[in-house]
Amino acid sequence: MKQENRQRLAGAAAGLVNGLFGGGGGTVLLPVLTRELEGRHAFAVCVAAMLPMCAVSAAAGMWNAPPDLWQAAPCLAGGLLGGILGGLTFGRVPVGLLRKAAGAFMVYGGVRYLL
Amino acid sequence: MKEAILTFLCALVAGTLSAWGVGGGTLLLLALTLLLDVEQRQAQTLNLLFFLPAAGAALFFHRRNGELDTAAVRRTAIPGALAALVGAGAAMLLDVDLLRRPFGLFLLYAGGTLLFSRGKGFSNQRGEEAPPTKKTQ
Structure with missing residues (x-):
């Protein structure tokens, strides 16, 4: 398959997962992008591509299950500050161990959801 | 109030990890449902909303650094x-x-x-880029 089509397919798969589960699209898209783009570009493209996917899914979610303001406000504020902090320090922090810890937490979550 | 602070801290960590490409969105969804006992659909919407400012802020820096x-x-x-x-x-x-x-x-x-995941090709560190074999324009 051509590289461009592979990226389109990965984008579609990420969008489907993100819409269906309310998250997780980035974990589908990033492994494909890291194989085809330079490391730092892959992360940037992944974040940029996930933005419209999350906007579409969030609009549907707001219509279907509007969240409580007291829950939404800290999520939005924490997300904004975290995004700034992460953007400022991107590439300066070794993330190898963090990635393993995140993976372990996801496996734990997967087991909890399956049981 | 305690729940709001915990939610903010989880979102702060997840937002930072999202910008670093460490699956922050998935992690926040799990933290909301498994640690903070938020109902699944509500947690999904919160997680999607969270990503909008987090990604917007991270993108500002990625764009400034010419990485887009x-x-x-x-x-x-x-x-x-x-x-x-x-x-x-x-x-x-x-x-x-x-x-x-x-x-x-x-x-x-x-x-x-x-x-x-192997470190090579899966890193955001300077000087540890994936092999530039098939870079697209």
């Missing part, structure tokens, strides 16, 4: 947004409990991907 390949963004974002519409529509029609097991399986896959 706009052609690749268009290639992935357009089919992604259309598929997200389909996925979100399906999620609204399906019973939330029906999606628990598929989501659990997805988490096992995503977690495994992160646990067993």
